[in-house]
Amino acid sequence: MSRPLLIIAGVVLVLLMLRGGEREQPDGVLVPAAPVQTQIETAPFEFEGHRIEVLAGFALDARVLGKERYWLGREAELSKYDLALGWGRMSDNRVLEQIDISQSGRWYRWRAEQMPIPRREIERSSANMHLIAADDWTEKQIGKAAPGDLVRIKGYLVRVRGGDGWRWQSSLTRDDIGNGACELIFVEEFEIL
Numbered sequence: 001m002s003r004p005l006l007i008i009a010g011v012v013l014v015l016l017m018l019r020g021g022e023r024e025q026p027d028g029v030l031v032p033a034a035p036v037q038t039q040i041e042t043a044p045f046e047f048e049g050h051r052i053e054v055l056a057g058f059a060l061d062a063r064v065l066g067k068e069r070y071w072l073g074r075e076a077e078l079s080k081y082d083l084a085l086g087w088g089r090m091s092d093n094r095v096l097e098q099i100d101i102s103q104s105g106r107w108y109r110w111r112a113e114q115m116p117i118p119r120r121e122i123e124r125s126s127a128n129m130h131l132i133a134a135d136d137w138t139e140k141q142i143g144k145a146a147p148g149d150l151v152r153i154k155g156y157l158v159r160v161r162g163g164d165g166w167r168w169q170s171s172l173t174r175d176d177i178g179n180g181a182c183e184l185i186f187v188e189e190f191e192i193l
Helices: 003-019 074-078 119-124 136-144
Strands: 036-038 045-047 050-069 081-086 100-104 107-111 126-133 150-161 167-169 183-192
Touching: 050 100, 050 183, 081 100, 081 136, 107 126, 126 136, 126 150, 136 183
Parallel strands: 126 183
Antiparallel strands: 036 050, 045 050, 050 081, 050 150, 081 126, 100 107, 150 167, 150 183
């Protein structure tokens, strides 16, 4: 094999190892409850040169359907990881094995040749979530998560404002789809269950 091909093969191998494999789970609904959103009064605060406005308290247990690490762009300065998460029947192997899931460009996409459950249930029982880690330890824990893991997240749905007028805002419902439908979470607690 030529030297350039060996280098390319090595890079691909390293990327696959960094990405990690799917964690095996038993069949059945592993996370029955939907995320919990609560009304909360918290003063805005500064974080990494941005103003964070708390929109709601937020907590969930979920199955990791996908994980994407971002390196470039303004959003990556605050949120290095997106997790595509599922709950209800979107945490069941028997459903997930019939759905192709991908992430890129801060989007989560799914595709199914035959719908294992109703489309609207898929949309309401899964979401792409942008995670802003409150500290380095939390960010390391998020970095350890892999597809198939069950995770617990506690924090806040937020709006972020930059000094130059830049804004990034969380969705406040699990019923929306498309642009602006992702949750933007300031994560205070992250645990792999």
